Amino acid sequence: MSLKYITPAERFKKYLPKDYVELVDYGPFGKTQEEAGPGNMGQFKELMEEHPMCSGCWMAYYIRLIFASLPCPEETVTLGTAGCGRLAISQAAVPFIYGNYGDQNAMASGLTRAFRLRFPDKTKDVITIAGDGGTMDIGFSMTMHSWIRGEKFTTIMLDNEVYGNTGGQSSGMSPQGVILKMAPMGKDFGKMPATALAQAAGCVYTVRMSPTNIKKAAKIIRRAIFVAREVGPTFIHAYTSCNIEYSIPTEDVFQDAKDKEKTRFQFEEYMTDEAKAVIERVEEEEKTARKAKKAASKAEVN
Amino acid sequence: MSPNKRPMLEKKLVDMNYLLKEAPREQHFITGAQAMAEAVKRASVDMAIAYPITPQSEVMHLVGDVFAAGHIKEYYRAEEELGTMSAIAGASRAGVRLFTATSGPGLLRGLEAIVSWPGHRVPAVLGILTRVVNAPLSIQPDNIEMAYMMHCGAVMLHAENQQDTFDYTLAAFAIAEKVDVYIPVAVATEGFFVTHAKGYVDMMSEELAYTPFDPVAAPVPAMDNETPPARIQRDAPVQKSNFMSYLIHSVWQQEIWDSNSRAMKYIYEYLGGPIEVQNPEADVFVVASGCAAAQAREAWRYAQEDGLSVGLIKVRAIRPFPKNEIADAVKNAKALIVPEHNIIGWLSTEIKASIPNGGIVVDGPRVYGGMTLPVELIMKELYTALGLEYELNL
Numbered sequence: 150m151s152l153k154y155i156t157p158a159e160r161f162k163k164y165l166p167k168d169y170v171e172l173v174d175y176g177p178f179g180k181t182q183e184e185a186g187p188g189n190m191g192q193f194k195e196l197m198e199e200h201p202m203c204s205g206c207w208m209a210y211y212i213r214l215i216f217a218s219l220p221c222p223e224e225t226v227t228l229g230t231a232g233c234g235r236l237a238i239s240q241a242a243v244p245f246i247y248g249n250y251g252d253q254n255a256m257a258s259g260l261t262r263a264f265r266l267r268f269p270d271k272t273k274d275v276i277t278i279a280g281d282g283g284t285m286d287i288g289f290s291m292t293m294h295s296w297i298r299g300e301k302f303t304t305i306m307l308d309n310e311v312y313g314n315t316g317g318q319s320s321g322m323s324p325q326g327v328i329l330k331m332a333p334m335g336k337d338f339g340k341m342p343a344t345a346l347a348q349a350a351g352c353v354y355t356v357r358m359s360p361t362n363i364k365k366a367a368k369i370i371r372r373a374i375f376v377a378r379e380v381g382p383t384f385i386h387a388y389t390s391c392n393i394e395y396s397i398p399t400e401d402v403f404q405d406a407k408d409k410e411k412t413r414f415q416f417e418e419y420m421t422d423e424a425k426a427v428i429e430r431v432e433e434e435e436k437t438a439r440k441a442k443k444a445a446s447k448a449e450v451n
Numbered sequence: 452m453s454p455n456k457r458p459m460l461e462k463k464l465v466d467m468n469y470l471l472k473e474a475p476r477e478q479h480f481i482t483g484a485q486a487m488a489e490a491v492k493r494a495s496v497d498m499a500i501a502y503p504i505t506p507q508s509e510v511m512h513l514v515g516d517v518f519a520a521g522h523i524k525e526y527y528r529a530e531e532e533l534g535t536m537s538a539i540a541g542a543s544r545a546g547v548r549l550f551t552a553t554s555g556p557g558l559l560r561g562l563e564a565i566v567s568w569p570g571h572r573v574p575a576v577l578g579i580l581t582r583v584v585n586a587p588l589s590i591q592p593d594n595i596e597m598a599y600m601m602h603c604g605a606v607m608l609h610a611e612n613q614q615d616t617f618d619y620t621l622a623a624f625a626i627a628e629k630v631d632v633y634i635p636v637a638v639a640t641e642g643f644f645v646t647h648a649k650g651y652v653d654m655m656s657e658e659l660a661y662t663p664f665d666p667v668a669a670p671v672p673a674m675d676n677e678t679p680p681a682r683i684q685r686d687a688p689v690q691k692s693n694f695m696s697y698l699i700h701s702v703w704q705q706e707i708w709d710s711n712s713r714a715m716k717y718i719y720e721y722l723g724g725p726i727e728v729q730n731p732e733a734d735v736f737v738v739a740s741g742c743a744a745a746q747a748r749e750a751w752r753y754a755q756e757d758g759l760s761v762g763l764i765k766v767r768a769i770r771p772f773p774k775n776e777i778a779d780a781v782k783n784a785k786a787l788i789v790p791e792h793n794i795i796g797w798l799s800t801e802i803k804a805s806i807p808n809g810g811i812v813v814d815g816p817r818v819y820g821g822m823t824l825p826v827e828l829i830m831k832e833l834y835t836a837l838g839l840e841y842e843l844n845l
Contacts, residue, residue, distance in 0.1 A: 151676040224676055228541070244674040246544055248537060249567050255534040256541025263498055263545030264675065266524050267666075273676070291537065294530035 151223045152179045172242050178223045183439065187217040187367045200237040205399030207406055208307050208389035211360050212237045215278065215305065218367040219243070220374055225274040226260065228253040230288065232280035233314040233391075234307045251288025253277040254295035254304060261302045274374050275302035281322035282312050285341050289321075296350035296382045303377045304352075304384045305370075306343060309391035317394035324413060329394070344417060347384040353424040354380075359388040359406045359414035369418070375431045376424040383424075388414040460521040462660040464495070467625035471618060471721055474655035483645035486613040486652045487552065487578050487638070488513035490620035491523070493655065494576075495663045497547035498525040502535045502557065508580035508646040510552040522657075532561030540564055543573040546666030546673030548624065552578025554642055558596050559584055562603075569604030569634040569707045572671040574627035576620065577605070579639035580646045581741075581792070583820060591821020592642040594741060595793035597769065600637060604707040606714045607769040608722075609740040610640035611748075613650035619767070622721035624661055630670045631713045639769075641742040641792060644823075715771045725768035726776050730755075733762030735786045735836045738777070740766040740798055743790045743824055750790075750829035761833055766798065774805035786836035787812045790829050794819040 155178055162170050172178075177185030190213065202209035212234060219225050228246045229235040230253045239245050248256045257277045264273040277284075284292050284306040292304065311329055312318040319332035325339040344355045354376040360366035366387075373383040388409050390397055397405045410416065420428065465474065470493065481489070487510045491499065499518060501511035518526035529535040532553055539549050553561060558579055568575060581594040600607060606626060610616040616638065623636035640646065666673045672680060718725050729751060739747035744765040754761035764780055764787075766773065781787055789799035789812060796814055803809035813836060816828035825845055834841030 154677055154679060226544075226674055226676065244676060246541065246674060248540060248571075249563055252533065252537035252540075252564060255529070255537035256544075258529075258534075259498070259500065259538030259540070259542030260545050262525050262527070263542040263547045266497055266547060267545060267675065268677070290530055291534045294534060298527070 155223055176242065177217070177219075181438075182218070182367070182371075182435075183442075185217075187214055187363050190217050200240050202233060202237055203393050205392045205397075205402045206233070207392065207402050208233055208309060209237050211307065211366070211387055211389045212241075212278070214360065214363065214366055215276075215370055216241045216243060218370040219274065220371050221272070221274060224272060225276065228257050228260070228275070228277045230279045230283040231314065232283055232307075232312075233309070234278055234280050236314075238278055251279070251283045251286070252291055253279050253283065254288060254300075255291040257302045258295045258298065258300045261300055272378050274378065276305060276374065277302065278305045278307065280313070281306060281308040281310060282320045285321045285343055293346065293350050296347060296352050296384070299351055299381045301377050301379075301381055303373045304347075304382065305373070306384070306386050307389040308343075308386060309389050309394075310340075311391050311394045313391040313394050317391075340413065343386045344384065344419065347382075347386075348419055352382045352384045353421045354383040355386070355417075355419045356384070357386040357414060357417040359410040359416075361403070361406050361410055372428050376420070376427050379427050380421070380423045457524070458521065459524060462495075463658055464662050465659055466662055467622065467721060470655060470659060470661055471621060474659055476653035476655050479652050479654055480649050481613060481652055482509070482647055482649050483610075483613045483616045483640055484509035484513060484580070484647065486617040487620050488517055489652070489654055489657075490617045491550050492517045492657055493660050494550070494621055494624045495548060495660045496523045496550045496624075497664060498542050499523055499550045500535050500538050500542070501526065501528045501551065502530075502532050502553065503528065504557070508552065508554055508642060510578050510580060510646070514550065514552070522660075532557045533564055536561035536564030536568075539575050540568060540571055540573050543571070543575060544674040546664070546669065546675055546678060548628075548664035549573075549575040550578070551575065552580060554580045555582030555584045555590075555593075555596050556588075559599060562599060565600070565605070565635075566603035569710075570703060572633050573635055574633050574669075575635050576623040576627055577635055577637045578620065579637050580642045581639060582642045589821060592644055593793055593819045593821060594639065594641060594791075595795060595797075595819065597639055598793070598795060598797040601770060601797065604634060604704075604711055605770060606632070606634060606636040606711060608636065608638050608718075608767060609769050610638060610645065611740075611742060611744040611765060612645060613648075613652045615767075616640045616645060617652050617654060619722065621661065622717075625721060626714050626717045628664065628669075629714070629717055630668065632710050632717065633670050634707060634710050634714075636714075639741065644742045712771050715768070715773075718768050718771075722767055724776065725766065725771070725773035726780065727765040727767065728762065728780050729764075730760075730762035731780065732760075732783075734760040734784060735788065735833055736762040736764050736781055736784050737788045737790065737829055737833065738764040738766065738781075738798070738802055739790050740769060741792065743792055746824045746826050747790055747829060749826045750833060753826065753830060754833055759833065759837060761837075769798075769801075772801050772805065777802060778806045781806060781811075784811060788816075788829060788832040788836060789813065790815065790824055791817045792819065792824060793817065
């Protein structure tokens with residue numbers, strides 16, 4: 150039903166905004182990663198074509214990447230909270246639920262369970278995308294308890310190590326010693342151990358990364374979603390720098406992300422055996438499908 | 452077993468008018484908490500989310516039993532009230548019928564989420580089993596928390612006794628989901644005095660249940676990627692700093708309160724109106740809501756025996772507040788006695804604001820912090836208002 154839900158009736162098309170019609174005709178709904186994934190973000194009209202973020206915002210790049218990587222955008226609902234992220238997330242052509250402060254994982258718990266009631270035979274992907282403050286400070290209890298309860302959805306934390314949208318206050322994810330608003334003498338404790346907390350709370354797949362490699366970052370996003378469908382809660386802790394509050398010159402944003410990969414955001418991937426089995430199965434299926442498609446197109450050429 | 456595969460009880464599905472007004476009933480002797488859970492049992496609730504304390508009544512664990520028996524599809528205990536109320540808001544986006552209940556400090560803990568329900572167009576039903584919220588911490592009944600709920604846009608009903616609790620809770624589901632309402636309905640009653648005490652409740656068979664929630668009929672489509680019209684957001688216009696965003700927000704708020712007003716006709720339809728008036732020609736009225744109305748009723752009965760010109764007005768709806776109905780009912784009255792279970796007197800404030808001659812409202816009697824409300828306190832005010840002596844013996 151869901152592709153149909155997005156697709157306008159032929160006769161009605163001429164009355165709809167052009168960008169909507171183009172999104173449906175040429176966008177990534179119902180397409181594979183090879184047809185419309187991150188590798189083709191320039192060629193296809195992606196799910197999110199504009200954003201109101203600051204120039205050089207690494208978070209905006211990563212949010213685009215999330216939407217380009219979705220295994221099934223037409224069956225996905227995202228949830229978020231106050232922060233820079235939601236400014237961009239709400240630009241995407243995927244339903245976005247903007248709740249109260251830090252409540253995204255509690256809302257997603259209710260939403261995911263209700264989806265399973267109403268559509269027992271369908272896969273609906275639920276993803277919370279929130280900042281470090283929303284996920285680890287104000288939303289901490291709701292985040293942790295959604296994991297402890299084993300709620301089957303994906304949590305993505307956009308960690309810019311600061312309250313960027315409210316003007317640069319320190320967060321639980323800011324590194325020790327950094328001078329920020331509300332930490333005028335330097336933050337006196339270190340980053341919260343987010344992935345360790347996630348694992349202790351029962352996440353079956355967790356990744357910490359600085360998403361400098363598009364293909365790898367996309368693969369991780371998809372893995373987290375596939376595992377959440379079948380096994381349990383999954384968590385991605387991604388570095389998405391705030392070039393404004395940390396005064397990173399725009400041209401150095403990428404280099405900064407690469408530097409962080411060697412320090413606070415060293416790549417770490419954890420999965421349970423059950424999660425691993427799902428990943429191996431799905432990726433094998435995708436590989437087979439790709440091969441079959443290649444063979445078919447070769448046959449066509451011949 | 453996953454909840455969606457669990458077999459549910461077979462029921463005869465009926466509309467709310469039949470359920471409330473026509474279905475044969477049998478008398479039971481049960482607590483107010485049981486009455487609320489029994490209503491939930493007959494309401495085809497899809498999902499209920501519970502939290503045990505701060506403090507709770509028995510309602511949500513009884514609803515758990517109702518779930519276990521197969522009357523409700525999904526139920527879980529959340530981490531605390533903000534998590535509970537947020538999860539209700541999330542689940543509502545999937546297009547299901549929802550119930551939860553809380554009390555006192557728990558209500559205030561969940562209030563950030565609850566006050567956003569109307570704006571999010573969450574047609575959930577919320578039980579409020581009132582408790583003290585002020586320090587020092589206590590668990591006693593006191594309905595001051597309702598004052599905090601009155602300005603969020605939700606419809607609020609206030610039940611006098613166990614029977615009201617049952618009927619109002621059922622009606623609440625129908626009122627909340629009306630296309631021209633579609634905001635939450637809170638059903639409040641007093642902790643202990645009603646929730647823990649038994650009273651007679653006439654109930655229809657539990658083989659009957661209210662017609663299920665229809666997400667297609669909802670005026671605000673579920674965010675399920677299924678129910679048209681498509682709700683794909685490409686912009687969040689409200690949270691921008693420009694005139695259009697302020698305008699959208701202000702119009703949105705107006706619409707919530709208009710929806711609240713439109714609930715009034717359904718309060719007439721299902722509950723017979725927002726107020727009950729006894730002895731409309733009286734000189735002096737006792738005006739009360741919730742379990743204070745039970746004491747007011749008793750005072751009115753004594754006054755009848757004493758041959759006094761006393762009437763009773765029971766206020767069923769706190770939001771929308773029946774301004775016109777009350778103003779009309781008391782237009783010839785000389786005094787209004789407003790007994791309440793809270794120190795601030797939110798009901799007397801509302802009544803004063805509803806009538807042109809607010810000076811006739813007697814502030815009180817009020818009890819709070821868990822105190823009971825002796826009928827004699829009301830009698831004393833009645834006699835005084837009528838210019839008579841009354842010897843108060845407590």
